[in-house]
Amino acid sequence: MSSRLLVFLIPFAVIAIFWVMARSEKKLAHDPTHKSFFERNGMVLGITFIMLVAFWSLFLVVLPYLYMVVESFHPKLPPMQRGGPDDHLTLEQYKSFFFEPMDGSLNTTHMGAFVFTIFTSVVVTAFNFAICYPLAYYMAQAGSLQKVRLIMLALIVPYWVNEILRAFSLRLLLASKGLINQALLGLGLTEKPIDFLALDVGLYVGLSYAYLLVMIFPLYNAIESLDKNQIEAARDLGAPWWKIHRDVVIPYAKPGIASGCTMVFMLAAGSLAAPQFLGGPSTLWFTSIVYDFFFQAFNWPRGAAYAFILLAACIAFVMLMLRLFKVSLGETIK
Amino acid sequence: MSAGVELDHVTVRFGQFTAVDDATLDIKGGEFFSFLGPSGCGKTTILRTVSGFLDPSAGKVRIGGQDMGGIGPNKRPTALIFQNLALFPLMTVADNITYGLRVRGMSKAERMKKAGELLDLIALPGQGDKLVSELSGGQKQRVAIARALAVQPKVLLLDEPLSALDLKLRQHMRTELRAIQQQVGITFIYITHDQGEALTMSDRIAVMSDGVIQQVSDGKNVYDHPDTPFVASFVGENNPFAGKVVSADGDYAAVETPHGVLRGRNDKKLKAGDRAILFVRPESFRLGGGASDATLASETISSAFEGNATHVFLKGATKKDITVTVARHGGHKIPVQGETAAIHYEPAMGVVLPEGKMARE
Numbered sequence: 061m062s063s064r065l066l067v068f069l070i071p072f073a074v075i076a077i078f079w080v081m082a083r084s085e086k087k088l089a090h091d092p093t094h095k096s097f098f099e100r101n102g103m104v105l106g107i108t109f110i111m112l113v114a115f116w117s118l119f120l121v122v123l124p125y126l127y128m129v130v131e132s133f134h135p136k137l138p139p140m141q142r143g144g145p146d147d148h149l150t151l152e153q154y155k156s157f158f159f160e161p162m163d164g165s166l167n168t169t170h171m172g173a174f175v176f177t178i179f180t181s182v183v184v185t186a187f188n189f190a191i192c193y194p195l196a197y198y199m200a201q202a203g204s205l206q207k208v209r210l211i212m213l214a215l216i217v218p219y220w221v222n223e224i225l226r227a228f229s230l231r232l233l234l235a236s237k238g239l240i241n242q243a244l245l246g247l248g249l250t251e252k253p254i255d256f257l258a259l260d261v262g263l264y265v266g267l268s269y270a271y272l273l274v275m276i277f278p279l280y281n282a283i284e285s286l287d288k289n290q291i292e293a294a295r296d297l298g299a300p301w302w303k304i305h306r307d308v309v310i311p312y313a314k315p316g317i318a319s320g321c322t323m324v325f326m327l328a329a330g331s332l333a334a335p336q337f338l339g340g341p342s343t344l345w346f347t348s349i350v351y352d353f354f355f356q357a358f359n360w361p362r363g364a365a366y367a368f369i370l371l372a373a374c375i376a377f378v379m380l381m382l383r384l385f386k387v388s389l390g391e392t393i394k
Numbered sequence: 395m396s397a398g399v400e401l402d403h404v405t406v407r408f409g410q411f412t413a414v415d416d417a418t419l420d421i422k423g424g425e426f427f428s429f430l431g432p433s434g435c436g437k438t439t440i441l442r443t444v445s446g447f448l449d450p451s452a453g454k455v456r457i458g459g460q461d462m463g464g465i466g467p468n469k470r471p472t473a474l475i476f477q478n479l480a481l482f483p484l485m486t487v488a489d490n491i492t493y494g495l496r497v498r499g500m501s502k503a504e505r506m507k508k509a510g511e512l513l514d515l516i517a518l519p520g521q522g523d524k525l526v527s528e529l530s531g532g533q534k535q536r537v538a539i540a541r542a543l544a545v546q547p548k549v550l551l552l553d554e555p556l557s558a559l560d561l562k563l564r565q566h567m568r569t570e571l572r573a574i575q576q577q578v579g580i581t582f583i584y585i586t587h588d589q590g591e592a593l594t595m596s597d598r599i600a601v602m603s604d605g606v607i608q609q610v611s612d613g614k615n616v617y618d619h620p621d622t623p624f625v626a627s628f629v630g631e632n633n634p635f636a637g638k639v640v641s642a643d644g645d646y647a648a649v650e651t652p653h654g655v656l657r658g659r660n661d662k663k664l665k666a667g668d669r670a671i672l673f674v675r676p677e678s679f680r681l682g683g684g685a686s687d688a689t690l691a692s693e694t695i696s697s698a699f700e701g702n703a704t705h706v707f708l709k710g711a712t713k714k715d716i717t718v719t720v721a722r723h724g725g726h727k728i729p730v731q732g733e734t735a736a737i738h739y740e741p742a743m744g745v746v747l748p749e750g751k752m753a754r755e
Binding site: 294 | 446447466467469472474476477478482483484493494496497498541542545
């Protein structure tokens with residue numbers, strides 16, 4: 061049997077494991093009045109539950125993700141040869157990220173795009189944090205209820221506009237003959253128009269804008285639950301405002317900060333629309349490469365391999381950051 | 395090192411609402427001074443004004459003779475102990491205590507030494523490495539005091555810091571607070587709605603109601619010589635008898651009340667015809683008849699035995715019963731329910747005050 065079909069055995073394994081668990085539950089419980097899984101739920105419901113778990117594992121885990129993992133370890137073959145003698149397990153798709161399959165030279169294009177994507181996502185995350193922290197603090201601790209509502213509205217309403225429209229209106233603003241350049245030229249601040257899009261300004265602005273809310277709400281939630289007296293106590297003990305933030309507010313809000321930063325970073329690194337519409341002509345975004353492998357080159361195995369490289373790198377990076385800032389993963393989802 | 399605090403015609407308004415109305419006070423350096431009043435009387439507002447979190451709408455606050463206008467809470471020589479203590483949950487006890495020193499740039503070694511000294515002062519030696527959450531209520535209380543004292547304030551402000559503790563601990567902490575105050579010798583300004591706390595600890599008390607300071611005096615004076623009906627009814631138990639002054643001389647006045655003409659001290663120099671309230675404390679009453687203008691009789695409603703004393707409730711002219719506290723060692727026969735009992739008092743123990751607002755029951 062082809063190795064790519066092995067993954068479909070997993071749902072059956074899940075069913076089997078659940079069946080055994082349901083069966084052995086009564087034996088393991090030391091309470092003699094304890095009813096077994098099937099006694100509690102009845103045969104019909106019991107089987108339904110197990111089937112639902114099987115459905116979940118098949119359609120929501122195996123098919124979308126695990127099948128892709130398996131796919132990424134296979135060579136790209138014409139449909140006729142799939143399952144044939146050439147269809148063997150291989151690391152060539154992962155290798156192709158590092159070395160060109162043609163001549164074995166270093167694949168600087170893709171690795172460069174990968175590093176650029178990660179770097180840009182880090183910058184966007186930091187930039188978003190810098191914008192959102194003061195705003196979230198104001199909303200959570202300083203502002204009056206009315207003003208906070210107004211700010212919330214101003215934050216949320218722009219998200220009613222769909223992503224493409226938002227991206228293209230940013231293009232209109234930033235284009236060589238766009239509003240900002242016209243204004244700069246008109247004011248005599250620049251001789252010739254600045255190509256913001258080629259400078260990736262559009263990319264940064266677009267990505268930051270797209271994930272602003274994802275940053276602000278975890279921060280707001282975390283800071284909002286901080287007792288105002290803590291801030292006043294620090295102030296009363298002589299702390300200037302920046303020490304209050306350094307010693308009291310930020311340590312308290314750390315789980316929220318970690319959660320916001322993680323989400324913005326992950327989403328930015330995996331985003332597709334903003335880099336495509338707002339990136340400069342020479343900007344190569346990693347997910348665009350993945351997209352092209354799937355839909356232009358029809359090379360699913362290589363696309364899948366690239367996607368998993370990105371996923372693994374992002375997870376590793378986030379874990380490293382959480383470790384560095386001493387936040388446990390559990391805290392970030394509180 | 396201590397400093398006095400002067401309030402010079404301080405008024406604090408929030409929109410239309412006046413929280414503190416023209417308060418003028420002179421708190422001496424090294425004094426244990428309490429603001430006593432029901433919730434919403436403006437005492438916490440005064441405290442926040444002194445600490446710098448609020449600016450007075452009018453008037454001036456001076457600490458050690460220096461005008462505090464425009465000086466923020468982090469620059470004032472005051473330290474505040476919050477009602478909920480507001481200890482920093484993510485810091486250890488030692489870090490909490492020395493936070494004020496840390497922001498002043500003191501080195502870690504020096505801070506740890508200082509923390510040790512303060513932990514000794516509050517009788518928690520060697521507990522500096524614990525987290526705040528590992529401490530009991532009383533211990534947290536003491537850490538909050540140490541944290542405030544660490545910055546060597548000239549004035550310590552306390553906002554009902556004992557209200558979260560249970561009764562026994564609260565009584566114990568009263569003694570302890572007073573002892574700490576005498577040891578460090580700085581000015582303590584204490585906010586409370588609990589008259590027991592105010593009376594036992596304070597050198598002087600300011601009784602407040604609706605943003606107005608009613609009386610400033612030592613505890614004994616506030617209790618024995620109240621200035622207003624509010625003070626008389628808020629501090630301790632009291633029996634009011636409202637009526638009209640029928641005759642008055644320099645020291646005493648007789649008031650026509652629903653229970654007859656009764657006499658009391660006329661500290662406020664009321665004249666015949668003035669509306670007045672005579673106050674007699676429950677423990678000032680004795681069972682049995684006495685002088686005719688200091689005796690009344692009424693039907694017994696109930697009595698409550700409280701160990702060291704028995705409270706007898708007689709039917710009053712208003713909704714409020716007359717309370718008589720009978721000490722245990724008097725050999726008195728407690729009147730039974732329905733029995734008409736006569737009670738009397740020394741006219742010197744009755745206080746005649748001009749009619750005015752009383753504390754809510």
